Amino acid sequence: MRALQMVDTKNQYLKIKKEVDEAVINVMESSQFIGGKIVNDFAMNLATYNGSKHVIPCANGTDALQIAMMALGLKAGDEVITPSFTYIATVEVAALLGIKPIFVEVDKRTFCIDPAAIEKAITPKTKAIIPVHLYGHAAEMEAIMDIANRHHLFVIEDNAQAIGNEYVFSDGRKKKTGSIGHIGCTSFYPSKNLGAFGDGGAIFTDDDALAEQLKMIASHGQSRRYYHDVVGCNSRLDAVQAAILDIKLKHLDEYNKARRKAADYYDHAFNEYTEIVTPFRAKNNNHVFHQYTLILQNADRDALNTFLSENGIPSMIYYPVPAHRQKMFDAFGGSAYELPLTDWLTERVISLPIHTELEEEQQAFICKKVVEFINKK
Ligand SMILES: *Cc1c(COP(=O)(O)O)cnc(C)c1O
Numbered sequence: 001m002r003a004l005q006m007v008d009t010k011n012q013y014l015k016i017k018k019e020v021d022e023a024v025i026n027v028m029e030s031s032q033f034i035g036g037k038i039v040n041d042f043a044m045n046l047a048t049y050n051g052s053k054h055v056i057p058c059a060n061g062t063d064a065l066q067i068a069m070m071a072l073g074l075k076a077g078d079e080v081i082t083p084s085f086t087y088i089a090t091v092e093v094a095a096l097l098g099i100k101p102i103f104v105e106v107d108k109r110t111f112c113i114d115p116a117a118i119e120k121a122i123t124p125k126t127k128a129i130i131p132v133h134l135y136g137h138a139a140e141m142e143a144i145m146d147i148a149n150r151h152h153l154f155v156i157e158d159n160a161q162a163i164g165n166e167y168v169f170s171d172g173r174k175k176k177t178g179s180i181g182h183i184g185c186t187s188f189y190p191s192k193n194l195g196a197f198g199d200g201g202a203i204f205t206d207d208d209a210l211a212e213q214l215k216m217i218a219s220h221g222q223s224r225r226y227y228h229d230v231v232g233c234n235s236r237l238d239a240v241q242a243a244i245l246d247i248k249l250k251h252l253d254e255y256n257k258a259r260r261k262a263a264d265y266y267d268h269a270f271n272e273y274t275e276i277v278t279p280f281r282a283k284n285n286n287h288v289f290h291q292y293t294l295i296l297q298n299a300d301r302d303a304l305n306t307f308l309s310e311n312g313i314p315s316m317i318y319y320p321v322p323a324h325r326q327k328m329f330d331a332f333g334g335s336a337y338e339l340p341l342t343d344w345l346t347e348r349v350i351s352l353p354i355h356t357e358l359e360e361e362q363q364a365f366i367c368k369k370v371v372e373f374i375n376k377k
Pocket residue numbers: 060061062063086087089090132158160161186187188189199200201
C-alpha cells in the first residue's frame with residue numbers, strides 16, 4: 001500500500017505530467033513570466049467555468065480577500081460579519097485594514113455561517129457578510145443574499161475550499177459558489193481542490209465597475225501605467241502557475257468527483273457508529289470535499305488523532321483554535337465572544353485524508369483503524 005498522506009499532489013501531477021511539463025517549458029520559452037496571454041486565457045477559462053463575468057487573478061487567496069474588501073471601499077471602523085469557525089485568512093485581512101470582524105456561529109450540520117446569527121449581528125456599522133464554504137460545503141447562500149439585500153450589505157464569498165461546487169436556488173437557478181455574492185475569492189494553494197504548484201488566487205465578480213476597481217487595486221492602484229489613482233498592492237498570479245492551473249481546470253470536475261467518491265466510501269464505512277457524525281450534504285449543493293471532516297461524539301477526538309498517527313495515518317484538526325480565541329483578535333474583543341457551538345465543534349472535529357488519488361486499499365485501512373479505535377473505547 002502507498003504511504004498515506006492528507007493530500008497526494010505528487011501522484012496527481014504524474015497523471016498529467018507530460019501536458020504540465022510542456023506548458024511550463026512553453027512559459028520559459030515565451031519568457032512572459034508575468035501577465036500576458038497565458039494568464040489572461042486562464043482567467044477567461046476560469047470565468048467561463050465559474051459562470052462569472054470577470055476573474056481577476058492574484059497572488060493568493062488571502063490577497064483576494066483583502067483586495068475584495070478594499071474594492072468595496074470597506075475601511076477602518078466598518079464591521080464585517082463572518083464565522084469564527086474558519087481559517088484565519090478570512091478574518092485576518094479585515095483586521096489588517098482596521099475593519100472589525102464580528103464573529104458569529106455556524107450551522108452545526110454544514111459547518112458554515114448560520115444565517116439566523118448574521119441577522120442578529122447586524123449594526124449600523126455593518127458593511128459586509130463574509131460566508132466561508134468550509135470544507136467544500138456551500139453556505140446557505142440564498143438566505144444570506146436575502147439578508148444582504150434587505151440590509152444593503154455586500155457579500156464576499158470565501159470560496160477557497162469549494163471551487164466547483166454548484167448551488168441550487170429554490171427556484172431552480174444554479175450558480176457556482178464564488179459567483180453568487182458581489183465578490184467571490186478563491187485560493188490555488190497546492191492542496192486546494194484546484195491547486196497550483198505554488199501560490200495563487202483569484203477574485204470573481206459580475207460587476208464591471210467592481211472588476212475595474214479590483215484589477216486596479218491588485219496592480220498598485222494603477223488606472224494606466226504609472227498613473228496610480230488609489231492605494232493598492234502588488235498581487236499577481238504568475239504565468240507558470242496560470243499555465244498549470246489552466247490544465248488542471250479541465251480536470252477539476254473529475255477531481256471533485258473523485259473526492260466525492262472517497263467521501264461516499266467513508267460515509268458508508270462509518271454509517272453504523274453513533275460516535276461518528278459523517279459530513280452532512282445539503283441537497284441544494286454538491287459538496288466538493290476539500291476536507292472530509294467528522295464530528296466525534298462521546299469519544300476522545302485527540303486520542304483518535306494520536307492513535308491514527310501511530311498507525312501511519314495522518315489526520316488533522318481544522319481548526320484547533322477558532323478565530324475569536326486567537327491572540328491576534330484580543331484587541332478586537334475576541335475573548336468577549338460567546339460561541340459555544342464553535343467551541344464545541346473545535347473540540348470534536350477531525351479530518352481524514354481525502355484527495356483525488358486515494359485508493360480503496362488505503363481507505364479500507366483508514367476505516368479499519370478508525371473503527372478499531374471506536375470499538376475498543
Ligand atoms: C486557503 C484558504 C484561504 C487563503 O488562501 P491562501 O492562498 O493560502 O492565501 C482563505 N480562506 C480559506 C477558507 C482557506 O481555506
